[in-house]
Amino acid sequence: MIIICEPQCSGFEHVPVNSALITTVKKAFSDEKILFLAEKDHLEQVRENLSDRGLGHIDFVPVAIANRQGPKISKVVPDFKLCYEVFKLARRNKVRRLLFCSTTTSFLYAIKLLQRLYDDLRCIVVPHGILSSVTQWPQRRILGYPMWFRNALLWFDTGRLRYLVLGESIRAALVQRFPRLGPLVFSIDHPYFFQPPESEILKIDRGLTFGFLGVGVRAKGIDLFFKLAKEVCYGRGNSKTQFTLVGSLVDRDIDDFASSAIVMPSPDQPLSRAEFCTRAKAIDYALFFLDPAEYELRASGTLFDAFAFLKPIIAIENPFFDYYFRKMGDIGYLCKDYEEMKSVVQELVNKPATDRYCRQQHNIARWIREFNNENQARKFAEIATGIWD
Incomplete structure (x- = not known):
């Protein structure tokens, strides 16, 4: 079994990319059952998005996530609680393979600290726009410093956590800024459900x-x-x-x-x-x-x-x-x-x-x-096998 968790998005946010990411994982590990955890509304929209994909062996479990509003510090307790519940579920089901579809600063801290108690778990984290924050000092330099994502990224490494970014240019730029992250960061292209291109490519014959x-x-x-x-x-x-x-x-x-x-x-x-x-x-x-x-x-x-x-x-x-x-x-x-x-x-x-x-x-x-789910799945399988096994 592989546990995939969306720890922060609700409703429609990231439904297309998470649906395509789950498809990529499932095609990469077709014999494995997938357990997807997310906020209830988000979960249902992903389930609907995947309903006609013929993937099979995917279970959907709703979880409580932190309120996105308010200061970062307010998310610490709910993020740690969610991470603890996911890890506990993994151990109870004898699962070692975890994938987190996104992260917050406090959730990444939670993963790293709880991995010290759950040292058998191997985690892959997909950071999205939050990565951009590592280039800028927090506005509140003293109070905001501990909750700066750059620090969560660089501190408390466990050796059992890797990062998957959605673009090779992002991986290259991140490693250039922080060379010690080199062995920890991998990339695939942005997961997406492509339909076959239109067979007839039209010329422009009207106003643009x-x-x-x-x-x-x-x-x-x-x-x-x-x-x-x-x-x-x-x-x-x-x-x-x-x-x-x-x-x-x-x-x-x-x-x-x-x-x-x-x-x-x-x-x-x-x-x-x-x-x-x-x-x-x-x-x-x-x-x-x-x-x-x-x-x-x-x-x-x-x-x-x-x-x-x-x-x-x-x-x-x-x-x-x-x-x-x-x-x-x-x-x-x-x-x-x-x-x-x-x-x-x-x-x-x-x-x-x-x-x-x-x-x-x-x-x-x-x-x-080249960007289809099958090719993405082959690349993800190469990456994840080296991390999870």
């Missing part, structure tokens, strides 16, 4: 549609997306060019968010998966305005959304995207800054790069086959 995928927040550059739409479409009259927010708008105080150049199918509520897919298929290019400093140690699931629908990328350079552009070849346009990005968009609006667009789609389609 540029899309912003995911939740519209300033941290992901939604303000720059609106600014770009306004500047590109200003004075064009009845131009067919469109900019579509394929997701909900969280930061609603952005100037001119009601511009006629912006199409927002569901500004107030998250799109259903079916509606998201329909809207994402309708765009021509996916735009990304992510902060390079944030995406040195953070993966982008929406990049894989763009890949899934064969949408070439137009993005401001960041280490995570740089890696895939080098790996996959011509899959779009990487720009130094906002102004270069605007210039690329304006040039494409004035003169669509039809032939290059088709080549970009073909490159994405070719690499999608």
